[in-house]
Amino acid sequence: MNHTTLTFHGGLRTIGGTIISLQYGDSRIIFDFGLVYSPQNHIFDGQIKLRKSSVVRDYLKLGLIPSIDGVYSKEDLPDHSTLISADTYPGNTAILISHLHLDHMGAMGMIDPSVPVYMTEDSLSLYQTLDEIGEGVQRNRSYQSCKYNQPFTVGEISITPIQVDHDVLGACAFHIQTPDGAILYTGDLRMHGAHPERIQSFIQKANEIGFDAVIMEGTTLSSEEELAEETLVSNKALPEDLVTETMIPSKMAEVLKATNGIGIFNIYHRNIDRIRGILQAGVESGRKVVLEAETAQIALNHLGAQNFLVFQSEEIRQAPVPKWQTRLFNKVSTISYKQINQHPDQYFVQNSYDRSLELFDLNVENGIYLHSNGVPLGSFDPAFQNLERVLQLIGLERVLIGTGGHAIPQHLKYIVDELDPATLIPLHSFYPERLKPKNGVQLLPQYGKTYLLSEGKITEQ
Ligand SMILES: [Zn+2]
Ligand SMILES: [Zn+2]
Known part of the structure; x- marks a missing residue:
């Protein structure tokens, strides 16, 4: 019998680099395919040169992209690699990109051209401009577009992009439905942007369709010394000192x-x-x-x-x-x-x-x-x-004079409470454990483990 599994490859305790596989039978989606943002310990220091001819091999060796079967081209993988190349992988895979920040899309050019990569129409049109002006990602391939609020399918998985507000054009969340249940992945979002109404309609839309678990970013969460427990309460108001x-x-x-x-x-x-x-x-x-x-x-x-x-x-x-x-x-x-x-x-x-x-x-x-x-x-x-x-x-x-792209802690908590998921999976954060669900359970996944979605619950396999 088929069942839905979740595997986390990146982004659990880093800012960005969120890469999650969700599989049902032989249908699989992988959402976001970026690079962890960490200028202080980046191997490419401006002196070490990127080797264009073996960028996938080098990035795999450096651990900058995940070792996942069925994603990379045979000719890009090292000789004797234990990874299955895209051409011999039996399943149906697609990659979803929530928005065009490098920590979510920086590695998407390294995916084998036979694997579709989806992003919203707004994202794709911005990407075309970025590519034109020389700011495209490493390597060239084609991309597929999807529309806000219009479901599309990858095998037996149905995906609905929902627009959010973030500091980049085209950002969306993904509602992901399998026969076992539904997951809501928020991508990155904020309530102090130019379009706060998008967050309200995102919450409304997501609650209408329904979901079992929410995977949510928590970039602005900090330690207990820096952020007292009592300030982490739901509040959708804009603090006076917050620049919008x-x-x-x-x-x-x-x-x-x-x-x-x-x-x-x-x-x-x-x-x-x-x-x-x-x-x-x-x-x-x-x-x-x-x-x-x-x-x-x-x-x-x-x-x-x-x-x-x-x-x-x-x-x-x-x-x-x-x-x-x-x-x-x-x-x-x-x-x-x-x-x-x-x-x-x-x-x-x-x-x-x-x-x-x-x-x-x-x-x-x-x-x-x-x-x-x-x-x-x-x-x-x-x-x-x-x-x-x-x-x-x-x-x-x-x-x-500026402002960030990520919801402040009390807004994160507001969004979580409004969604009120049975399972909350906070990530894309140095302190994901600080974001707690209203009534449901908090799940802090670990690398190397597989999680099972069944009857609305997520358990370790
Ligand atoms: Zn991010
Ligand atoms: Zn972002």
Whole structure:
């Protein structure tokens, strides 16, 4: 007789890298296929070179991608590997990607092309832009799209994507139904974004369809010393000191209006709401927004916006221009540092960390650097000291105006209580045990074990 099993390959006590297999008979789905986010102990330190010809083998050896049968191509696996390659695997497998953050999709290019990889239409359209501007994942393959609220099947498993709000376009949760029961996987989500109504309708929709267990992210949970038990109570209100996505434009405009020199910003451009916010801050402060070409392409494709200029550095001017940039430059005007330096107080200019040296060309006297969730994200990243060093060298003050993509602890608890699952599986967290269900049981899975879903209960096999 067939039964439903769950195996956890990654993400239990890390931020991201969540990889879970769910199997019913010969039907199997694996959800999310990213890489753990850990810049402080990443093997690729900028010196060790990636070997493009053997990236799957190297990543397997390094433990960066999971050893799972039926996922990788025969020619990618090491000789004498005990793993079954995709072409000889008997079952029906599909991969689901909840959203386009590297910790959820960074390794999806390494999957054998015969295994379908699904993401929402919004995610796929953003991915196509990312690929165009050179930010696609390692290796090339095709991807399948799915629609919010429209179930699709992988063998005998039915999957319904449900839209959530997160700091990237296209994020969704997955409702996964097998003949034995249903699991709800939240992906990453937040209630202080630009679309809190999506979380309310996600809760409503999920409760309508019904489920036996919830697999939920818990990124913002911290230790008992840092986060007292009594603060971990359900509360959907927005604390007064919490910056929401929608507050960012006016907060930035306020600082920009009080600044006599240039305004610089550093964002993560997969967050389309933040790009919109930057353009809004430009309008509110009366400054022209200058975007890097890559972000400009995203703004054009996904916001239809054109109220910005594109920064054309000497470096770009002298390098061969890729086709997409030629097309972009035909649509929007470019601006050089020399033009900006004539009136630095009239501009709000993007500068990503990898382009830090471009700041040397700009007149930054009396200017301000608005750090708005662009990398490096914090002092845990060795690159953070580097950024500080560059800014110190040119005497540019850094101000933090941003907000995270993950629900704060009392919102996590609110979502859990509203869903009220019989089994709660918290993960994608350093302290998953701190997220407790209202009435059900908490399950903290372990690697190397298989869990059985039967009659609405999950037990260790
Ligand atoms: Zn994540
Ligand atoms: Zn995420």
